[in-house]
Amino acid sequence: MKDDELVTMTEKQKRARRSRSIAIGLALAVLVVLFYFATIAKFGPAILDRPL
Amino acid sequence: MALVENNRLDDAGFRISEATAADYVALLKPRVMSLVVFTAFVGLVAAPVTLNPLLAVIAILAIAIGAGASGALNMWYDADIDAVMTRTANRPVPSGRVRPGEALAFGLVLSVLSVLTLGVLVNWLSASLLAFTIFFYVVVYTMWLKRSTPQNIVIGGAAGAFPPMIGWAAATGSVGLESVILFLITFLWTPPHFWALALFKCEDYARAGIPMMPNVVGAASTRRQIFAYTLLVAPVGVLPWFFGFTSAGYGLVAAALGAGFIWYAWNVLAMRDGDRAMKPAKAMFAYSLLYLFGIFAAYLADSVLARALALPGA
Numbered sequence: 572m573k574d575d576e577l578v579t580m581t582e583k584q585k586r587a588r589r590s591r592s593i594a595i596g597l598a599l600a601v602l603v604v605l606f607y608f609a610t611i612a613k614f615g616p617a618i619l620d621r622p623l
Numbered sequence: 624m625a626l627v628e629n630n631r632l633d634d635a636g637f638r639i640s641e642a643t644a645a646d647y648v649a650l651l652k653p654r655v656m657s658l659v660v661f662t663a664f665v666g667l668v669a670a671p672v673t674l675n676p677l678l679a680v681i682a683i684l685a686i687a688i689g690a691g692a693s694g695a696l697n698m699w700y701d702a703d704i705d706a707v708m709t710r711t712a713n714r715p716v717p718s719g720r721v722r723p724g725e726a727l728a729f730g731l732v733l734s735v736l737s738v739l740t741l742g743v744l745v746n747w748l749s750a751s752l753l754a755f756t757i758f759f760y761v762v763v764y765t766m767w768l769k770r771s772t773p774q775n776i777v778i779g780g781a782a783g784a785f786p787p788m789i790g791w792a793a794a795t796g797s798v799g800l801e802s803v804i805l806f807l808i809t810f811l812w813t814p815p816h817f818w819a820l821a822l823f824k825c826e827d828y829a830r831a832g833i834p835m836m837p838n839v840v841g842a843a844s845t846r847r848q849i850f851a852y853t854l855l856v857a858p859v860g861v862l863p864w865f866f867g868f869t870s871a872g873y874g875l876v877a878a879a880l881g882a883g884f885i886w887y888a889w890n891v892l893a894m895r896d897g898d899r900a901m902k903p904a905k906a907m908f909a910y911s912l913l914y915l916f917g918i919f920a921a922y923l924a925d926s927v928l929a930r931a932l933a934l935p936g937a
Contacts (some may be wrong), residue, residue, distance in 0.1 A: 587643045591640075606684065608677055612677045612678055
């Protein structure tokens with residue numbers, strides 16, 4: 572396999588990918604925090620009150 | 624040979640994306656979204672039931688994302704006409720930064736996510752209204768009405784008018800007369816707002832082949848219709864006070880804002896046929912934004928004040 576057959580990203584493409592990656596990471600982190608606290612807010616302490 | 628070793632790019636359609644996060648944010652139409660967030664917030668706060676603050680934030684966020692998703696789906700479908708209009712040519716899809724399929728996937732995923740989030744965490748009535756709003760904006764307005772009738776934004780305006788009703792439904796689990804009036808205000812406000820824009824962007828719309836009112840029936844008839852709708856929306860803006868939902872303070876502000884709206888519409892009506900600068904239409908467009916913001920801000924302030932004064936000891 573010759574090197575020139577591989578995909579070589581330009582600087583602009585690398586910057587764009589990094590920007591998208593950071594945004595996806597932040598969005599996922601926000602969703603995790605939101606759903607965690609929303610679960611507590613929605614169910615309250617009763618969420619722990621279940622048969623084991 | 625394993626698939627993973629196949630890293631040759633024989634597909635001529637393949638291209639590495641140069642879209643940044645900002646391009647995806649632009650797909651959500653943030654300026655439209657800000658108006659949706661504000662009106663939904665007013666509907667939610669003005670409702671007689673107080674939602675848990677975190678769930679209220681999630682409800683507003685879900686409504687905002689749902690509105691943004693419908694914006695992305697609109698940009699996916701309308702990329703062809705956006706490309707020929709100066710106002711929209713630099714949007715992410717027509718400019719080539721985001722591919723149509725990417726915009727479609729983005730819009731669909733966010734639509735489903737926002738509706739499910741609202742349904743599971745808040746209530747299913749508000750989620751159903753949000754789903755209907757997305758459907759109405761994308762399918763009824765964008766795919767059907769926009770390219771086929773000059774009444775496009777009159778009927779399609781319903782999509783932009785639902786958010787306060789969704790906010791109200793998120794808090795109460797029902798649809799009250801108050802939220803129907805808030806819906807009506809935005810619904811009747813939409814034609815004068817968009818037709819004022821269409822008057823001075825007439826050539827843009829004509830190039831794109833969109834049958835906006837000025838292109839179909841002419842500027843003179845559009846100016847008369849702008850005036851007629853303004854005469855309707857001004858008194859409807861005062862209805863919340865008339866029905867006793869707000870104080871006279873709101874009624875006065877709404878009446879003053881409505882009188883201003885009619886004054887601007889009168890100036891548009893009196894505009895000469897050959898007026899190229901169209902200053903009255905531009906002023907009307909700017910004032911229409913101020914009007915809607917003012918009405919909802921006054922409604923919000925009135926609700927918050929009424930609640931604060933009703934507190935024991937106040």
